[in-house]
Amino acid sequence: MIAPVAAPKVVASSSARRRLRQLRRQPAVIAGLVVIAAWFALAALAPVLAPYEPLEQNIQQRLQPPNETYLLGTDELGRDVLSRVLHGGRITIPAGLAVVVINSIIGWLVGAVAGFAGRLWDEVMMRVTELFMAFPTIILAMAVTAALGPEIRNAVLALIIVRWTNYARLTRGLIIEAKTHEYVDAARALGAKNPYLLFKTLLPNTIAPVVVYGSLDIGNAILLFAGLSFLGLGPEPSSPEWGRMISIGIHFFDQWWMWLFPGLAIASLVMAFNFIGDGLRDMLDPRTRA
Amino acid sequence: MPLYQYIVRRVLFAIPLVLGITVVAFLIANAIPADPINANLPQSALNNERLVQAFREKWGLDQPLHVQYLTYLGNLLRGDMGVSIRTNQPVLDDIRQFLPATVELATTSILVGLLLGVSFGIVSAVWRNSPVDYLVRVVALIGVSFPVFLLALIGLSVLHAQLGWTAGPGRLGFLVSRPPHVTGLYTVDALLAGQWATLRDALWHLVLPSLVLGMYVSGIIARITRSSLLEVLSSDYIRTARAKGQREAFVILRHGLSNALIPVVTLLGVLYGNLLAGAVLTEAIFAWPGIGRYAYRASTSQDFPAIMGVSMLIAFIYVVANFIVDFLYFFIDPRIRYA
Numbered sequence: 150m151i152a153p154v155a156a157p158k159v160v161a162s163s164s165a166r167r168r169l170r171q172l173r174r175q176p177a178v179i180a181g182l183v184v185i186a187a188w189f190a191l192a193a194l195a196p197v198l199a200p201y202e203p204l205e206q207n208i209q210q211r212l213q214p215p216n217e218t219y220l221l222g223t224d225e226l227g228r229d230v231l232s233r234v235l236h237g238g239r240i241t242i243p244a245g246l247a248v249v250v251i252n253s254i255i256g257w258l259v260g261a262v263a264g265f266a267g268r269l270w271d272e273v274m275m276r277v278t279e280l281f282m283a284f285p286t287i288i289l290a291m292a293v294t295a296a297l298g299p300e301i302r303n304a305v306l307a308l309i310i311v312r313w314t315n316y317a318r319l320t321r322g323l324i325i326e327a328k329t330h331e332y333v334d335a336a337r338a339l340g341a342k343n344p345y346l347l348f349k350t351l352l353p354n355t356i357a358p359v360v361v362y363g364s365l366d367i368g369n370a371i372l373l374f375a376g377l378s379f380l381g382l383g384p385e386p387s388s389p390e391w392g393r394m395i396s397i398g399i400h401f402f403d404q405w406w407m408w409l410f411p412g413l414a415i416a417s418l419v420m421a422f423n424f425i426g427d428g429l430r431d432m433l434d435p436r437t438r439a
Numbered sequence: 440m441p442l443y444q445y446i447v448r449r450v451l452f453a454i455p456l457v458l459g460i461t462v463v464a465f466l467i468a469n470a471i472p473a474d475p476i477n478a479n480l481p482q483s484a485l486n487n488e489r490l491v492q493a494f495r496e497k498w499g500l501d502q503p504l505h506v507q508y509l510t511y512l513g514n515l516l517r518g519d520m521g522v523s524i525r526t527n528q529p530v531l532d533d534i535r536q537f538l539p540a541t542v543e544l545a546t547t548s549i550l551v552g553l554l555l556g557v558s559f560g561i562v563s564a565v566w567r568n569s570p571v572d573y574l575v576r577v578v579a580l581i582g583v584s585f586p587v588f589l590l591a592l593i594g595l596s597v598l599h600a601q602l603g604w605t606a607g608p609g610r611l612g613f614l615v616s617r618p619p620h621v622t623g624l625y626t627v628d629a630l631l632a633g634q635w636a637t638l639r640d641a642l643w644h645l646v647l648p649s650l651v652l653g654m655y656v657s658g659i660i661a662r663i664t665r666s667s668l669l670e671v672l673s674s675d676y677i678r679t680a681r682a683k684g685q686r687e688a689f690v691i692l693r694h695g696l697s698n699a700l701i702p703v704v705t706l707l708g709v710l711y712g713n714l715l716a717g718a719v720l721t722e723a724i725f726a727w728p729g730i731g732r733y734a735y736r737a738s739t740s741q742d743f744p745a746i747m748g749v750s751m752l753i754a755f756i757y758v759v760a761n762f763i764v765d766f767l768y769f770f771i772d773p774r775i776r777y778a
Binding site: 276277279280281283284285286287288289291292293294295296368372375376379380381382392395398399402403405408409412413415416419420423424427430 | 455456459467576580581583585592600713715717720723724734737738739747749750754757
């Protein structure tokens, strides 16, 4: 379940640099950035930092509560929860990033063509977009993953199929607005063909808001990926993926460390992205600014 | 524009959307490499040509795609959603059996979320940048950032297992008899039958799951209410109202809130659809016998008629919910009536 986040209104203006400085002064934004940077570093360095191998079983030490040897306890096969949580970031973070990057590319293309071509193209493409929006994301993604088979790659693919719509709508609006500027007429008068106009003239002028929206959307993508994984539609059962660890952890309800720590990993990461998102929204939307 | 004309227009708009939904659901379920044969026939039967062939013929899997779709659509118009490959029952019967539990939960959750979210939003906007505002914003942020299944587990572990303040998983306690089936909503059925003990138990079991889902909803609603109310409160007519000497509470609630709620109402339709879909994640934890668990089981056994049935149903409810929202607009926002 994902919050429908309104696309931020990004105002291209000369005061952009001043605003960036403002952004850096907001404590919530800084906290968000620090947490994200920390997770990226932990995930990248997991093979070095993790005290044990994420798949290493030690049956004698199964279901140990957090203690000095196993800081976050062990799971039902005696695997170290801390090591698994650290390694989990290596699956979830790239998956979330991949979904968002590909979503923004597809969304930009669909929205740009719709907004640029106008008329029938616009009508058809936007109706198709609405159609995809009518399906609740998780159900549609679930159907796609179920049909393709439970695999990390397929879960990512499913999310790509169902989540490009917001990007398309955002881009369409931006292109329609950008099209009215004189530099577009100027380029056309100089003999620029449509593909040139789209990719050389309009792309650089509409990409920034899409990138901003995408960076805020990573949190949502991660939540959804973890959700699919929780349903058993992502990585295989032994995988140290956060959602998967929780879905196994619920069978060991009293061994709370098995589900709480991977859960907090997801929550902290998503919350960090939302912190930055809130900061950006406050900064870009003058109406809610103090 | 008179009301009936408005309604007719909305319905006409919805028809292509509903048709499109059937196409997408059908394509996803069919234009995909996995073969339901593998998921639904035992290993021993897979090598048997004739059995496989009979299975394909029985479920129409040997027909070309467009024929399959037209057959499906024709059946759908007659209220026939096909037979679930897994349960061997008509999908419609399955849905009838499992949907009420989910609707009951989604409805109480959205009420909880609306109540909490709007109150949070008002408090947060009125005392902007105060400690209360920060507290509310952090709570709202938790609501939208924590995976629902984590909130559910924490709730069960703390509120149920540790403190015993709420009931555990399931819709009713073991010893409580089910109310006679009328609507399938246990609370309503118990009320109709006058079974007060059952009603209390059903409500008792709804508390925790509604709180968990309501927390997610309230997070979204609080954020929207806050920013929308802040915008409204800085407008000229609020200044005018204050200048007239009206009491501050009246200004905020009557002039401010009633205008600030329009974007909240817009979201309700989407949120309700999200809640029905999100049931997939919570129902597993609360052992809630609803449509989410049904959908999940269907998807793991590649039971396409059931998957199509559920995704279409939810998409359809989503369309209807947004239709109702449009209808509410008509009353809330006078500008539509004169547009």
